[in-house]
Amino acid sequence: MKAAGEEIKKILPHRDPFLFVDECEVMEDGTIQAKRVFKDTEPFFKGHFPDYPVVPGVILVETMAQAGGVGAKLASPDNNGLFFLAAVNNVKFRKQVRPNDTFEMKVTNLRVSSRIIKQQGVGYVNGEVAIESEWTCIVGNP
Numbered sequence: 001m002k003a004a005g006e007e008i009k010k011i012l013p014h015r016d017p018f019l020f021v022d023e024c025e026v027m028e029d030g031t032i033q034a035k036r037v038f039k040d041t042e043p044f045f046k047g048h049f050p051d052y053p054v055v056p057g058v059i060l061v062e063t064m065a066q067a068g069g070v071g072a073k074l075a076s077p078d079n080n081g082l083f084f085l086a087a088v089n090n091v092k093f094r095k096q097v098r099p100n101d102t103f104e105m106k107v108t109n110l111r112v113s114s115r116i117i118k119q120q121g122v123g124y125v126n127g128e129v130a131i132e133s134e135w136t137c138i139v140g141n142p
Contacts, residue, residue: 001026001074011073012066013082017043020063024070032071032107032119036063040099055097060131061088064121068107069137072117081139083117088135090120095130097123103130115139 003011004023012019024034038055045053062085069083097103104124111118116138123131 003070003074008070011070014066018062019066020059021066021070024067024074026071026074030075030109032067032105032109034067034070034105034107036067036103036105038097038099038101038103042099045099053099055101055103057091057093057131060093060097060103060123061091061133061135063103064105064107064123064131064133065119065135065137067105068109068117068119068121068135071107072109072112072119076112079139080142082142083137084140086116086136086138088133091131091133093131095125095128097125097130101125110134 002025008021020036021034022036026032044056048056065085073079105121107119107121109119116136118136120134122129
């Protein structure tokens with residue numbers, strides 16, 4: 001199951017400038033793989049270390065959580081709920097993500113129920129680990 005571009009907009013409620021998933025695929029083993037290219041025109045680069053722009057860590061966590069949400073909906077298309085980030089744990093930043101970097105993610109479901117989704121993810125740049133994190137989302141009604 002794959003989604004990209006307009007298909008992702010049908011799955012996630014987010015819109016520019018806060019939509020951070022370019023493409024997403026659920027693999028046969030249930031692992032979610034996704035990508036985002038952080039273009040040098042992203043609005044946060046103007047104010048976040050403008051002389052040495054890097055993607056803010058909270059944006060990286062949000063990007064992985066959005067990828068996890070896309071993957072969860074691709075795997076269970078009947079789920080009409082909205083996923084609200086409720087907790088973030090065990091975040092480790094390993095490498096900076098810079099303008100025009102391709103940020104690749106692997107997300108694993110730790111727990112999925114009708115009310116809670118707990119996931120963990122690893123984000124990579126050029127094959128090197130940039131971030132590791134776990135998060136929990138509460139499923140709410142639109």
